[in-house]
Amino acid sequence: MTLRLVFMGTPDFAAPVLSELVGQGHEVAAVYTRAPKPAGRGMELTRSPVHRLADSFGIPVETPRTFRDEGVVSRFAEHGADFAVVVAYGLILPKAALEAPELGCLNCHASLLPRWRGAAPIQRAIMAGDAETGVMAMRMEEGLDTGPVGMAERLAIGADETAGELHDRLSRLGADLMGRAVAAMGRGGLQFRAQAEEGVTYAAKIEKAESRIDWAKPAHAVHDHIRGLSPFPGAWFEIEGARGPERVKALRSTRVDGSGAPGELLDDRLTVACGEGALRLLTLQRAGKGPVDAGAFLNGARLTPGARLL
Template identity: 60%
Template structure:
């Protein structure tokens, strides 16, 4: 038995879920995604990753700017859905949309709710130093990620986990979890567990100013912060050259022993060791603005730093 459904998603994270639903044989009558955005050097309008994937598989794609109008809500209701699957769509679903599918709307969220409700759960979990996170399928309701949990998978956050690696892992696990959830939904065997009232945190959108490295912070905290921003938007510091700041992203590092003024270059042996507010960071891979990623040794050959130099 298959379900008649609509898929609602936008970024790369959502694509693997859509792919698994197609492979499972569900009848996907429409895909909803954010409207094309201008991007690239020519600033041409580019469809979202979900939009492109759906179009390649011959699925009708709808890209409304909003779902608040009666016209859009009627068009959604006319799809006569069993269920809607929502994965990082980016638009709020009004009550008429939530209530239109016969079995409601299921959302895949990349955290262990109620921790990290909101826009950036993957990054915030790493930045906060959490030991684990996960993915959850929940029944959607009007609140922001407040619905009851239907299925969950826990995932450990290792000392070298980055937002990029965790994103890919949770996307794969979440895709399989959603397929399981729909199979159980068909059988009437999904059990809804209300989220606890305690432990609620919000994963606010990553702001540009957060990407600058504050060397006065503890090295362990900076390690989490940097990994949570890797690869995008990328945590950075600046070095003054010819009276101008040169921006440099840190791609791979680890906390080490060391002391000095925050931002001071302590050593250039086997990498670049920088003093923090407490302890130090040993940087193994960097990326200068306009250049590709480089190991620290290669970077220093083209952009020398000096022991005792201060980074900002």
């Protein structure tokens, strides 16, 4: 059944869902996305990934800066959509907007709700050491990711998997899930169930202040911290450089045997002691340079066993 939809999303994570819905032949009346922002050295206005994709499909794009304006809500309602599909849009939708489409708004959320409601569910799941996560199709309410769930898929998290890698897998899984959920909505066959009242956690936005590595923590916690913040914003530590402390991002690691003072370099393979146990740094990035493997990093940094990472 062909449906008339409004799609609302902004980052790379949302783009595959839009492609899936267009590929299924649904009529996307409009795409809502965040307004272009200055980016790059020239600070030129840059369209979001969803904006660029919508343009390639010839779909009208709306970029309101807020939904608090009654005119914006009225314009949204004028599209006459059966319902809206929302994926990492980035703006809060008031009750009037949520109720504007005939069947409401269907959201794709990248966690196993009620765990990790909020802005950064992928990063927080890895940083907490979760063994699994998933995607859920949820009917939106005014609360933060509190609505009933209509469909879900689970996914195991790899022991060394980074947030970037998990993001890409969940994005593909989310596109498939939302395609099936929208089809079920069209048939009137998508049944929703309330979220559990127990097990609620919140995935707060990642702050720069929490990116620094604390080598005094156990190796498993440091490892989860590194992979949870890779590739962005990147967990970091400092080394002593010719002109003082130099910041280095750790983008990939793995847990290994070893012990020593927290931050101590145990060998010539970038094995680092933690508060309990040790890990090996595999991919790193110095300021102003691209990511490199441990061998290339050591050739430039000239660290020797016994050195301390700060």
